[in-house]
Amino acid sequence: CGQVGIMCGIFPCSVCAGVDLNGYFVNKAPPSSPEASVIDTAERPVFEKKEKKNENTTTFVLEDPEGNFETTDKLIQFCHEHGLIPSMMYKVSVGKQRHHHGWKCWKVSKTEVATFVESKKRVVTEMKKAKATAESCPNTRATPSGMSSNPSFFAGWPGTGLRGLPVTAGMSAPMVSSAMGFVGLQDFGSHLRPSPTAGYFIVRTPAGQVYGVHNLEKFCRDHCVPPMMLVRVAEGLDSDYLGYQCWRSTPQPAPTQPLNTMPTANSTEKEESSGKQEDSTESESKKSEEEDNKKKRNFEPDFQLPLGWKIVVKMRKSGKSAGTRYSVYISPDGKVFRSRHDVLEYHKNSIEGTDFDIAGRMRALRQMQDFPAGDMFGSGV
Numbered sequence: 064c065g066q067v068g069i070m071c072g073i074f075p076c077s078v079c080a081g082v083d084l085n086g087y088f089v090n091k092a093p094p095s096s097p098e099a100s101v102i103d104t105a106e107r108p109v110f111e112k113k114e115k116k117n118e119n120t121t122t123f124v125l126e127d128p129e130g131n132f133e134t135t136d137k138l139i140q141f142c143h144e145h146g147l148i149p150s151m152m153y154k155v156s157v158g159k160q161r162h163h164h165g166w167k168c169w170k171v172s173k174t175e176v177a178t179f180v181e182s183k184k185r186v187v188t189e190m191k192k193a194k195a196t197a198e199s200c201p202n203t204r205a206t207p208s209g210m211s212s213n214p215s216f217f218a219g220w221p222g223t224g225l226r227g228l229p230v231t232a233g234m235s236a237p238m239v240s241s242a243m244g245f246v247g248l249q250d251f252g253s254h255l256r257p258s259p260t261a262g263y264f265i266v267r268t269p270a271g272q273v274y275g276v277h278n279l280e281k282f283c284r285d286h287c288v289p290p291m292m293l294v295r296v297a298e299g300l301d302s303d304y305l306g307y308q309c310w311r312s313t314p315q316p317a318p319t320q321p322l323n324t325m326p327t328a329n330s331t332e333k334e335e336s337s338g339k340q341e342d343s344t345e346s347e348s349k350k351s352e353e354e355d356n357k358k359k360r361n362f363e364p365d366f367q368l369p370l371g372w373k374i375v376v377k378m379r380k381s382g383k384s385a386g387t388r389y390s391v392y393i394s395p396d397g398k399v400f401r402s403r404h405d406v407l408e409y410h411k412n413s414i415e416g417t418d419f420d421i422a423g424r425m426r427a428l429r430q431m432q433d434f435p436a437g438d439m440f441g442s443g444v
Contacts, residue, residue: 126168
């Protein structure tokens with residue numbers, strides 16, 4: 064017995080050779096026999112495995128775009144049947160998204176489905192009643208589908224996101240409130256603040272032309288001027304903007320072309336007060352016109368070239384030098400040359416040297432500042 068215990072790795076006591084010191088039974092068969100690998104587990108504790116209960120206590124309540132409610136436990140299958148995306152509907156049920164193609168979804172306990180659906184139906188009926196009353200209200204111009212008729216009616220009202228337009232007398236600012244999918248506008252008697260660009264303006268350009276403007280934004284788009292900068296000039300915050308001067312005035316019967324004189328007394332007084340600044344603005348305007356004339360060289364005659372030749376300034380559209388400008392020489396025949404050297408070579412081959420010396424003519428004309436227009440070119444051209 065002792066040898067068997069030693070060979071098995073267990074040290075039995077000397078009194079009872081069949082039991083080890085820990086109280087477990089030991090096989091008395093030698094370890095080489097098949098019976099030695101079997102261990103008596105009669106006295107070992109037995110643990111009972113508890114089966115997990117997979118009871119689903121929640122369900123999904125869905126509302127279609129028409130307002131009908133449906134319940135389902137299998138959201139993926141329901142989405143596949145109705146052409147919806149399960150992941151998007153799950154986001155709607157969690158609250159990360161409002162709706163998916165008009166469908167709404169909530170994850171509700173099965174015991175509370177009936178009360179939840181009743182409360183939602185009550186909300187839908189109240190929303191329909193509120194929508195009907197809002198459409199009958201004369202001050203309401205918005206519905207869940209969007210604005211009904213005239214978007215300019217919302218101009219300048221808070222919460223609408225629309226720019227203000229000219230306001231008629233007696234109009235007042237409504238309170239914009241959104242509830243259950245529709246927008247309700249109610250009049251509370253406060254006056255509406257018009258857009259800063261609304262009204263009639265007198266604008267003087269750097270060239271000295273005077274315009275009577277009813278639509279300031281259109282005028283600014285045509286002249287590439289920010290409208291709010293002219294509004295600042297009209298309000299007295301700035302003296303001028305790049306030579307442009309602006310005044311508010313009473314509206315005229317119709318928009319006019321450049322005026323010869325200022326039509327209102329207020330504008331003439333402001334013009335007299337700003338007379339000291341006209342000299343500086345005129346000098347600045349002349350400089351700006353000269354710079355613009357230097358930039359605008361497209362299809363303008365160059366006096367360093369024979370009559371009929373033109374220089375066109377182009378801009379590179381691709382490559383490392385994209386955005387840079389380069390000039391192109393165009394002959395009267397329509398041929399294009401990239402450099403002055405190509406022009407000289409073309410004249411050497413096409414014109415005899417006795418008739419016209421373009422190289423000498425171009426060098427001489429570069430050194431001249433003022434020359435008569437009739438003696439620019441030879442008689443042979």
